[in-house]
Amino acid sequence: MSGLGGTSVIFDLDGTLVDSEPNYFEAGRDTLAEHGVPGFTWADHERYVGISTLETVTLWKREYGLRASVDELLAAKNRRYLELARTSTRAYPQMREFVELLASEGVPMGVASGSSPEAITAILAGTGLDAHLRTVVSADEVDRGKPAPDVFLEAARRLGAVPGDCVVLEDAAPGAAAAHAAGMRCIAIPYVAAQADAPEFATADLLLRGGQGEFTARAAYDWLLN
Known part of the structure; x- marks a missing residue:
């Protein structure tokens, strides 16, 4: 007992x-690059460690002035992340x-x-x-x-x-x-x-x-x- x-x-x-976290970084970098923000680094990613994906993309929209909606950003990042999560975590x-x-x-x-x-x-x-x-x-x-x-x-x-x-x-x-x-x-x-x-x-x-x-x-x- x-x-x-x-x-x-x-x-x-x-x-x-x-x-x-490497999967979240890759998913985030690819999503931001698709929306016109290249050069997202690991140091940039570390600022978002520990908060939810929804909060992260909400901050991205404001900080990077993204045109896409929060829902669109969330769906894009989650889609990329899930592809990685299933095979390489x-x-x-x-x-x-x-x-x-x-x-x-x-x-x-x-x-x-x-x-x-x-x-x-x-x-x-x-x-x-x-x-x-x-x-x-x-x-x-x-x-x-x-x-x-x-x-x-x-x-x-x-x-x-x-x-x-x-x-x-x-x-x-x-x-x-x-x-x-x-x-x-x-x-x-x-x-x-x-x-x-x-x-x-x-x-x-x-x-x-x-x-x-x-x-x-x-x-x-x-x-x-x-």
């Missing part, structure tokens, strides 16, 4: 469970091991992501993580995306868990802020190392400044036990 008692674990998806090995360890202990788990439901489903199926992660919430299904707590609170509701009994794993500052606002503990694994000093990460209960290179399934499990 698990020593974690009533603990439930909620994972962010992109940059936390899987290394999908890699789960972080230690995260996969952590999920499998928690599953073996019967710990309730869910995913709360800024991605679309279609993207989440494609990634979880493509990586095989859907075998253990069946409770899924997209920012598209709630009123507000991260840094608002809505996706995490909805995930807790679907898991039948009290927010205070939930632990969130997050790679981005808006997600860490959302976990804190939801009244949940947070393990923060910054995807962008330069953002580790962001004030949102200071609210995390465990901050792994080295990102995925510092994360191990066993250490995370032992931390949960304490």
Whole structure:
């Protein structure tokens, strides 16, 4: 029997469970180039890590003065991203091991992501993580995306868990802020190392400044036990 008692674990998806940001970058670069904005760089992309695709394209429209509607931009980026997500998304090995360890202990788990439901489903199926992660919430299904707590609170509701009994794993500052606002503990694994000093990460209960290179399934499990 698990020593974690009533603990439930909620994972962010992109940059936390899987290394999908290169796919988002490529999809974004291609979409912007099609709409007359060439030269979109990885550094440009990093400014949008941790927010939903809808929020990203809304910002693009304003910042780049795009003529296309938000709906058109969203559809174009999602179409390109889904093509990549189905075939070339890699789960972080230690995260996969952590999920499998928690599953073996019967710990309730869910995913709360800024991605679309279609993207989440494609990634979880493509990586095989859907075998253990069946409770899924997209920012598209709630009123507000991260840094608002809505996706995490909805995930807790679907898991039948009290927010205070939930632990969130997050790679981005808006997600860490959302976990804190939801009244949940947070393990923060910054995807962008330069953002580790962001004030949102200071609210995390465990901050792994080295990102995925510092994360191990066993250490995370032992931390949960304490």
